[in-house]
Amino acid sequence: MAEPVLALEGLRKQFGGLVVTDQVTLSVAPGELHAVIGPNGAGKTTLINQISGVLPSDSGRILFAGHDITRLPPHERARRGLARTFQITSVLPAFSALENVAVAVQAHAGSSYRFVGDAAAEPALNGPALAALEEVGLAERADVPAGHLSHGEKRALELAMALVTEPKLLLLDEPMAGTGREETARLIAVLRRLKGRFAMMLVEHDMTAVFALADHISVLIYGRILLSGKPDEVREDPQVVAAYLGDEIEFER
Numbered sequence: 567m568a569e570p571v572l573a574l575e576g577l578r579k580q581f582g583g584l585v586v587t588d589q590v591t592l593s594v595a596p597g598e599l600h601a602v603i604g605p606n607g608a609g610k611t612t613l614i615n616q617i618s619g620v621l622p623s624d625s626g627r628i629l630f631a632g633h634d635i636t637r638l639p640p641h642e643r644a645r646r647g648l649a650r651t652f653q654i655t656s657v658l659p660a661f662s663a664l665e666n667v668a669v670a671v672q673a674h675a676g677s678s679y680r681f682v683g684d685a686a687a688e689p690a691l692n693g694p695a696l697a698a699l700e701e702v703g704l705a706e707r708a709d710v711p712a713g714h715l716s717h718g719e720k721r722a723l724e725l726a727m728a729l730v731t732e733p734k735l736l737l738l739d740e741p742m743a744g745t746g747r748e749e750t751a752r753l754i755a756v757l758r759r760l761k762g763r764f765a766m767m768l769v770e771h772d773m774t775a776v777f778a779l780a781d782h783i784s785v786l787i788y789g790r791i792l793l794s795g796k797p798d799e800v801r802e803d804p805q806v807v808a809a810y811l812g813d814e815i816e817f818e819r
């Protein structure tokens with residue numbers, strides 16, 4: 567079996583007396599989409615924060631592309647190809663969609679390009695930026711100010727901004743949150759197209775999205791992995807259904 571892109575070994579995080587993640591061990595294979603599901607407060611966002619480095623882990627190890635990154639700061643993890651998407655902070659509303667992605671291309675390129683106020687004027691930035699917008703279905707909206715995009719389009723834009731960093735792993739934290747049915751379907755289609763090219767870890771409450779996309783699902787309950795397996799195994803596990811999925815899963819059949 568190919569070396570996993572990401573391997574978590576016994577990861578743990580405690581806030582005061584509250585153990586939020588505990589003994590979390592899982593791995594994400596190259597090109598695999600691994601979904602982490604679980605009820606509110608299960609520790610999913612904390613886990614994503616531990617992986618991206620925003621939160622230091624109390625114990626356990628994080629291996630990324632075979633290297634121990636447990637103690638590295640977030641920017642160093644990002645530089646190695648660990649991209650987190652759907653952070654509200656990243657989009658500049660007054661800039662066009664294309665300019666936003668061009669700025670991300672520029673940031674990734676580092677000092678090779680100098681920012682002179684109009685990043686999108688630089689063809690070397692525009693080319694990859696437009697290609698990324700095409701990948702997420704936003705090419706026709708390239709000139710629209712990001713602030714005027716719909717909620718789902720903004721999420722697709724954030725995804726395009728992550729893609730230009732040439733990630734080895736995309737961490738997707740509830741990309742479908744707040745999107746309508748149609749936009750969810752569009753985002754699912756985008757992620758399905760990207761599947762196989764990037765390894766992805768998806769934290770998501772929308773079970774339609776999870777079961778449409780995941781190759782592997784881990785169920786987190788009270789910070790611990792209750793079950794990790796193929797979607798069909800998870801769907802049919804009586805413990806999981808009882809603890810969490812219930813009617814939602816009936817709905818997805």
Ligand SMILES: Nc1ncnc2c1ncn2[C@@H]1O[C@H](COP(=O)(O)OP(=O)(O)OP(=O)(O)O)[C@@H](O)[C@H]1O
Nearest residue numbers: 581582584586604605606607608609610611612613
């Ligand atoms: N910085 C913090 N300090 C103290 N407690 C925290 C902190 N961050 C999270 N928690 C607690 O940790 C628990 C897990 O939170 P977390 O946000 O990781 O869960 P989640 O599975 O992502 O939930 P949701 O599905 O609602 O987003 C919650 O009880 C939360 O209140």
